[in-house]
Amino acid sequence: MINPSTAVPAPSVNGAATPNYHFALTSLTSLFFMWGFITAMNDVLIPHLKGVFSLSYTQAMLIQFCFFGAYFLVSVPAGWLVKRIGFQRGISAGLLVACIGCLLFVPAATSHAYWIFLSALFVLASGITILQVAANPIVTLLGKPETASSRLTLTQAFNSLGTTLAPIIGGILIFSVIDENNMTADSVILPYVVLAAVLFLLAIIFLKISLPDTSPAETVNTASSQNMTKGSPLQHRHLALGAVCIFIYVGAEVSIGSFIVNFLGEQHVAGLAESTAATYLSYYWGGAMVGRFIGAAVMQKIPAGKLLAFNSVCAMGLIALAISSSGALAMWAILMVGLFNSIMFPTIFSLALAGLGDLTSRGSGVLCLAIVGGAIVPVLQGILADSIGLQLSFVLPLVCYLYIAFYGVQGSKPTSSTSV
Numbered sequence: 388m389i390n391p392s393t394a395v396p397a398p399s400v401n402g403a404a405t406p407n408y409h410f411a412l413t414s415l416t417s418l419f420f421m422w423g424f425i426t427a428m429n430d431v432l433i434p435h436l437k438g439v440f441s442l443s444y445t446q447a448m449l450i451q452f453c454f455f456g457a458y459f460l461v462s463v464p465a466g467w468l469v470k471r472i473g474f475q476r477g478i479s480a481g482l483l484v485a486c487i488g489c490l491l492f493v494p495a496a497t498s499h500a501y502w503i504f505l506s507a508l509f510v511l512a513s514g515i516t517i518l519q520v521a522a523n524p525i526v527t528l529l530g531k532p533e534t535a536s537s538r539l540t541l542t543q544a545f546n547s548l549g550t551t552l553a554p555i556i557g558g559i560l561i562f563s564v565i566d567e568n569n570m571t572a573d574s575v576i577l578p579y580v581v582l583a584a585v586l587f588l589l590a591i592i593f594l595k596i597s598l599p600d601t602s603p604a605e606t607v608n609t610a611s612s613q614n615m616t617k618g619s620p621l622q623h624r625h626l627a628l629g630a631v632c633i634f635i636y637v638g639a640e641v642s643i644g645s646f647i648v649n650f651l652g653e654q655h656v657a658g659l660a661e662s663t664a665a666t667y668l669s670y671y672w673g674g675a676m677v678g679r680f681i682g683a684a685v686m687q688k689i690p691a692g693k694l695l696a697f698n699s700v701c702a703m704g705l706i707a708l709a710i711s712s713s714g715a716l717a718m719w720a721i722l723m724v725g726l727f728n729s730i731m732f733p734t735i736f737s738l739a740l741a742g743l744g745d746l747t748s749r750g751s752g753v754l755c756l757a758i759v760g761g762a763i764v765p766v767l768q769g770i771l772a773d774s775i776g777l778q779l780s781f782v783l784p785l786v787c788y789l790y791i792a793f794y795g796v797q798g799s800k801p802t803s804s805t806s807v
Contacts, residue, residue, distance in 0.1 A: 411596050412542075417589065418478070418522050419542040422515045423549025424556075425485070425582065427644070427672055429454055429508070431557035431665050432575065434648040438661070439572050440501050444649075444777070448769035451645055453505045455637070455761030457512035462755055465513075465520040475598045477521030482590035485514025489583035496572040504572075514586075525598060547676035551669050558665025620743060620750035628798040629739025632791055633757040636731050638764025639787035643706075643724055645765050647671055650721060650777060655713045667718070671725035678729025686730070695734045695795030698727040699788045706785040710778055721781070731791065738799040 429450055437447040469477035488511025495503035560578040621627045651657045651664035659667070686694055705727070708720040736754055743750045764783065771780035 423546035427550040427553035444772035445769035459759035481517030492579035550672040554668035562662030634760035638760030639784035674725035682730035699792035
């Protein structure tokens with residue numbers, strides 16, 4: 388799932404000694420697992436609430452619209468908050484906000500009000516956004532500087548583990564305990580109250596544990612400051628096209644995951660009950676986790692842009708197969724797309740930032756805002772699904788991968804700073 392670098396400057400450690408932060412790193416790793424788990428829970432929540440409230444596909448996709456819309460609206464305020472209160476208290480604040488979002492599922496379910504569910508999801512995602520801003524930089528401090536990348540890779544692997552397990556556990560808690568012919572919103576109360584309790588416990592832990600002292604980033608000298616503020620990162624063509632690519636990729640990845648349970652429920656595809664289809668969703672997210680390890684090895688031999696294009700073409704072929712076929716072939720084709728999604732987000736991110744120099748942090752901020760594609764593209768596919776049918780609606784993510792292939796081959800090549 389999505390786990391971007393943030394534009395917030397990494398803190399600095401005061402003092403020469405390097406303390407033992409094993410427990411702190413373990414706790415931070417649990418955060419990456421939790422926000423991956425919570426994000427993937429949406430893919431189980433969508434088909435359930437669609438049935439409970441008799442929603443159209445477009446209305447059901449408002450779940451992702453509210454969730455990923457928070458990334459766009461809250462990222463900048465979250466950076467300001469973390470700068471004011473520090474990384475450690477920022478983590479606790481994010482956990483508490485997410486906890487409140489989970490607890491709002493109780494009045495949403497008891498009042499049977501869809502708009503309260505959407506509000507709860509926005510609050511929950513706001514907390515996750517604050518977590519991402521605060522947690523990513525501080526992981527780099529928990530050990531030797533030369534092993535910082537390996538620590539981030541480890542924590543991000545647990546993020547993928549969360550997205551893989553969420554459909555299985557969420558499917559059991561939400562679908563298996565109810566009569567699918569008489570679905571109610573009440574079945575979401577237990578899993579989200581449990582999540583709230585875990586988040587609250589983590590918030591208390593992060594107020595108590597020992598983390599590196601942090602200090603505000605030092606003021607840069609005048610010449611450096613002028614270099615950083617001169618021009619816009621969007622004047623770099625590969626960054627501008629990369630922002631579009633992040634928007635499209637996140638939108639396609641989230642959109643496919645959002646529709647898989649309903650797609651596998653189609654009689655001409657697999658005819659699976661929602662509880663069973665939810666467990667198969669873990670293959671989609673699990674494929675992304677496995678693909679990251681494979682991709683990391685392959686990219687030692689193949690240029691990142693070419694591998695991005697190759698994976699995009701493979702994803703296009705699988706989606707085309709899912710659209711044009713039926714039965715097990717269509718089912719496994721759409722699930723296998725996750726395997727080829729694996730390297731796309733970090734690869735696009737790094738290609739877009741190549742050669743930006745002093746504009747790198749601002750370019751990173753632009754790319755993080757482009758994650759709002761996860762809010763827009765699912766709604767657009769929902770509109771297509773309501774008008775031309777669910778299976779044919781996957782033509783939208785297919786077109787998205789066509790653009791990603793173009794970016795890998797041509798659009799990602801660094802250029803001089805010119806207006807676009």
